Amino acid sequence: MGTDAATDPVPTSHPVGFRFFFWGEFAERCSYYGMRAILALYMTEKLGVDKADAGTFMSLFIAACYFFPLVGGYVADNFLGKYWTIVLFSVPYVAAQFLVGIEDKYVVFGALVLLAMGSGVIKPNISTLMGMTYEQQRPGQEQLLTSAFSWFYMAINFGAGISQLAMPWLRTNYSYQVAFLFPAGLMALALMLFAAGKRYYAKETIERKVVTDGPPPEDTTTITGIPVRYKAVTQAEKDADRALKIQVLSRIGLVFLLVMFFWAIFDQSASTWIFFADTYMENILFGVPVTADQIQAFNAWFIVLLVPASVFLFKSLDQAGLKVKATQKMAVGFLFTGLAMAIMSLAGFMAGAKQDAVKITTPEGAVVVPVAKTPLKDVKAGTAEFGPVKVTAADWAYDEGKKRLTFASGTVRLADGKELLVTGGHLVAEEFPDAAGWERGGVLEPLLKSGEDRAKAGTEPTKATAEVIDWVKPAERVTVWWQVLAYLIITVAEILISVTGLELAFVAAPQSMKSFVTGCWLAVVFLANLLINAPITRLYPVMAPGVYFAMLAGAMVVVVVVFIPVAMAFNRGMAAQANTAPRRIGEAETEAV
Structure with missing residues (x-):
């Protein structure tokens, strides 16, 4: 006798589609971070770009990678759907990975636009589609979804760590052109893996809100065949939604603004950190020569090691009755960011003059x-x-x-x-x-x-x-272990600021605004590179490195001082909200995230 499907138990294993998400994301991130690993030196060594311009171009490229997610989310939510947005924008992404190896400035810069567009458009859609797949195929399995996102995060860092070691090796032992074929092949593989899993992904629909006092228009489909359902809202509801967004932004806006300074320093690991190691450091680890752009792989591997440790640490503290507020974690993260810059500054003062x-x-x-x-x-x-x-x-x-x-x-x-x-x-x-x-x-x-x-x-x-x-004279160079130590410190800061900050923002936002807050978070990285790094990195070639990194360390001291009253005001606001609004799942422990 048949069984009603509605009463069937929900499976507790990962859905089949997860395998395609995991390996597709692994290959795509391996491709992106591998290309980015050698891009700064490629500009200076092969394209004749000076370090000031190379630092600015790297900052603008990273900024664009975090601007296009806003475009990708809009296109997917309103026109193409997430699956087809990912597939269609992956095609120029693959082509650009092949083009970037052509030693012509105009070709390379054009390829970088396509790379930023492809990477950025894909970024918000693949993780959201994976979440939708779990909601539809594993409803109520919240721990399973958390596990999936943990593995997804590990895929990103495993991919980054491997490619950041491999790409400089390929460049050194063969050529830049051969090296760039590696991420191109990986991106092509990522596209094939993702496309192959289509039947295992969530069934998509698009909802469009229309302001009307009457019935909404009839449902239609997009050019990609995705059902479009219209929902009628009143002008009052639309105004209320706008007011809610302003309220949420007023609460988290200053927090996000200060996080911008962390990202500005962190993302210089793709430019000024590499230039510093290339000129001022003896790049030997455990007796083995390494290149200046391989050192950044330590960040990915430290993430893999430290994220589980941090989860265990804060869970243990919580169980012991020692609740650590999210804002406290972020304040310590800002201090660690300044400490990382102080270490780099010390190394700069110890090194000889160029x-x-x-x-x-x-x-x-x-x-x-x-x-x-x-x-x-x-x-x-x-x-x-x-x-x-x-x-x-x-x-x-x-x-x-x-x-x-x-x-x-x-x-x-x-x-x-x-x-x-x-x-x-x-x-x-x-x-x-x-x-x-x-x-x-x-x-x-x-x-x-x-x-x-x-x-x-x-x-x-x-x-x-x-x-x-x-x-710099070889005898006057400092050991690269100084930069490894700085990477360890700033990786701890990344965990305390990035992971905590995004979760804090989600807690601060109502359910209807989670995507909006995610977009704001990505915009912080975009603004950090556009407004801070693009002009600031131009100072690196004309300043002594010790002074330059000391300037960044000093900036983080100012950020910490400003953050203290901002955090106190944020916590007061969240406490007031908790007292005046019904408790919602996921919002009860706002200060202990």
Whole structure:
């Protein structure tokens, strides 16, 4: 005899669609963070962008990535639905990942617009669609949904951590072009994985509110076949909704405004932190050389380790009767952000001063020599003197856009008379000097690959390049462990501010405004990079790094001082709301989130 479906028990396992959400998000985040990991140095090393402009461009790119979620939410909620919005905007996202490897500023910047659009539009829709899938297929299973979002969050950080290690390695051992194929392939895989799970996802409908005193229009469908249902609201209801939004924003607006300063500092890990490590730090961990842009992977791996620990810590404190308010967590997070900047500042003051030098690069590696007596743009056919090192070539060519010299064939004569040949853009020698030989020859720092890796460079014709760089004497560089420590501290701050702040905002908002608050939260990151980082990062190249990071540390001290009365006012407002409004599930423990 059949059983009424309504009385069937709800399954307690994850729905099949979760697998597609998890692996699709893993591949997409791996793609995004991998591309972003090497983008700053790609701009400075291959496109000829100076550090001030590169910092600004990185900030504008990240800002755009957090602006387009607002567009993505609107398009999905009003026209295409979440599934088709994700699929359709993923296509230019995939194409852009292939285009970004083309060494042309206009192509790259155009690709970055498409990347920001694709990443941003996808961001709010995939997590919301996953939540809808659980609501429809696992109703009432709140703990299961919490578990799903925890794994979803881990997918993001696992993807980021892996790609932030892999991309610099691919770039160093092969090329930027080869490295950018990795996220392009991952994004294509993410699209296929997500699209393959369509039948396992939630059934979507779109609700549109219309102001009318009569019946609403008849239901229709979108161009993607999603049912559209109209709901009639009065002008009074619309006005009340607007008033409620203003009330919520007035309560959480100052909190969000101060969180903006955290994101401004945190997101500089993609620009100024990399520039600092590249110039001022000895990038060796456990005896293994690493690149300046691999260090950012520590953030993702620290998140994976520390989030479960933080959940256990605050749950244990709560059970012991020691309730920690959300605003208290955030205040400590702001202090930790300032501490991270103080650590970076200390490292900056400990490091030696930078000086201009010239880096001559071939597929076999590079050598750093003193600056030329003649500006690079004025070097013509013949010999260019880089301190005691003389480079002779008949085919010197200066690339104004990339601000570097190129030549295919010539000789490099060291101060001790030893000559190295450059043939077809490759550095050739029967035997390369040892460390003492390079020093006698007037080379500031040899950066050649190992013999095995030089053999892999091949003989395909290319161009050797010479460009001016910031250089610090190896003996005056500080250990990269300073930056690892700063990452540990700022990751703790991220957990205390980002995770806590978003949950706090959800508690402060009524059920009907959860999506609106999420949009406001994303807008905070957008504004942090647009209004703060885009102009502030331009100061990094003209300030001593110790002073620059000390300035950021000082800014966080001011934020903490301002946050204290803001937090007190917020808590008073929430307490008043709790006393005058009915308790709602999820809003009872406002101050102990």
